[in-house]
Amino acid sequence: SLNWTHEDPDYLPPEIDTSRPSIARVYDAFLGGKDNFAVDRAVALEGMKHFPDGGEGARQNRAMLFRGVKFMAEQGIDQFLDIGSGLPTMDNTHSVAQRVNPDARVVYVDNDPIVLAHARALLRTDEKTRVLTADMREPEKIFNHPEVEGFLDFSRPIGLLLVAVVHHLGDDEGPEGLVDAYKARMAPGSYLQLTHFCSCAPEVRALEGVLLTMLGTGRARDMSEIVRFFDGLEPVEPGVVHVPEWRPERPVTYPLGLGGICIAGGVARKP
Template identity: 60%
Template structure:
């Protein structure tokens, strides 16, 4: 498995104007387990951390990435980096438009340039709430953010939108009468059709004030190994549903989709013109952003 953190020193590598802090993503010893962390089964947050070359994962998580790499060499690891670069560009864009509140659901483990770092580099007063259902995210997030009064980490589940929205560290920290950036990157594809992803997302969308933005990235079925990749997700994590452009675009219904629409992640407002069309790793994620009128 590739470990992209190991090949980049310090904070020298850059995406646009935002430096990467690769110190969180370099390989190292496994994290000592706590009673709340089940190391016998892979978790979504830890698998994504492993795909990014992070150190906060276990052998069971790395096995999922290794199988994905066997199915489509380079797609999972490079595709995860592409998705992280999309997050940086999208959050930076929102902060530059004056959005100063962010709700990042399915945020995963701290890694290369998180939402709060990108937003607060533009506006130091920007408020960010991270939400994830994995207890390891809460443990790492609280340690990381102990001295950051404008960022919180909450343990809750995307599939329980009222539980998320009514959580005191969400409702009592973000002002829902003002625009919010709702960030749902690399998470909605873990909601199966029978779990009504459109209904779940509509509950969040209905709570947002006009001028709020919805920012989504989602596994695409537009590359040759998509079906085998989906089967690997279901086998390892019990969930995972790759969707096409039309299905992903439907999640933005009722909002004004921003240019360039729902596109492969590298094509969403790149910092510099693309030299060539994206390969399979660039097609792994489709991304888009829309504004609530």
């Protein structure tokens, strides 16, 4: 059975490496989840030492992810490609989308095999949701993946989620060109939701330093660089903002605090 965490706590699939921290598990640790190991918690704890609002940043990002998915589903989007989806948590893209439209289809993509192991256990009986292990740096492999072909219809609008994942690409990996490759494949009327670690305060640079040293990835970029990822698309109000300010359900309290400003993003529509 794939439900290994609950059936045999000592068994780990061989592809899960617990000797080195993984991005998905460190993020889970920041969120206060249980699907992480000592090596991952060590990174989160060191990060929190330099940036005590790290957990709040992750929670705000996740809350904005769900507001964006709900918004897109309400606009009629019924198929979502969630790249760098992370480990399943309290709520997830497919549940949010399917609360608006029970027929909405969701494909989760992550390059960390632990995501597949956990998500499969969760999704065993869900025919509208799929999960696969693939790398966002290989868009064609994702578009042509057997789990995607015939399940998502790229001739119709989709909701593409690149939420808190593009900051795991180095400048030398051409993040803009890569995002453009995804945008090019989206039908008119599609939406892109993207959030990104934002170098809006010196304290964020300290957290970035911990992530780059201990995890090897996690680059903060400034607002203008984040805005550029949406080039060629029509921004949905209020544009690219700190995540708590994106169509909040309750009035936002200012100052936002470091947890509120460390991630920025938005949603935009392909004309």
